[in-house]
Amino acid sequence: MGYGFPAAIGAKIAMPEKTVIDIAGDASIQMNIQELSTCTQYNVPVKIINMNNGYLGMVKQWQDMQYEGRYSHSTYEDSLPDFVKLAEAFGAKGIKVSDPALLDDAIAEMIAYDGPVVLDCMVEKHENCLPMIPSGNAHNEMLLPTDEVRAITGAGANLV
Numbered sequence: 001m002g003y004g005f006p007a008a009i010g011a012k013i014a015m016p017e018k019t020v021i022d023i024a025g026d027a028s029i030q031m032n033i034q035e036l037s038t039c040t041q042y043n044v045p046v047k048i049i050n051m052n053n054g055y056l057g058m059v060k061q062w063q064d065m066q067y068e069g070r071y072s073h074s075t076y077e078d079s080l081p082d083f084v085k086l087a088e089a090f091g092a093k094g095i096k097v098s099d100p101a102l103l104d105d106a107i108a109e110m111i112a113y114d115g116p117v118v119l120d121c122m123v124e125k126h127e128n129c130l131p132m133i134p135s136g137n138a139h140n141e142m143l144l145p146t147d148e149v150r151a152i153t154g155a156g157a158n159l160v
Helices: 004-014 026-030 033-041 057-066 083-089 100-112 154-159
Strands: 021-025 047-052 093-097 117-122
Touching: 004 021, 004 026, 004 033, 021 026, 026 047, 033 083, 047 100, 083 093, 083 117, 093 100, 100 117
Parallel strands: 021 047, 047 117, 093 117
Antiparallel strands: none
């Protein structure tokens, strides 16, 4: 968590002719959003798609699967920053989209902009992220989007 943005900066510096997009969650990007300053200072036009559901998404997903949705310290939707204003404070462009019908235009605007961009995408807060490998399972036991998200049992339950 938090690795995508610095990795995207490095990828863009290594391959300046390529469009580089970091797809992150709202908790992940907050771990190092200050690096927007680096992007502005050194003209590194990385694009960020922030999947904003107001939760620590992976923690919430484990709590859904393991603890019947009893959430503990995984929501912060009432205390999130305004990511558009935060992007602008660092000298980047901020775009917010909450209507799926406007997403294609927002992505086109993000890509066309010659500089760093944070595209804050408001997503359904109860949607889980798949594919996922449950604790104690092998890669060939990965939960796919077509699978019903199920509770973790057996040896895997001891790992979470």
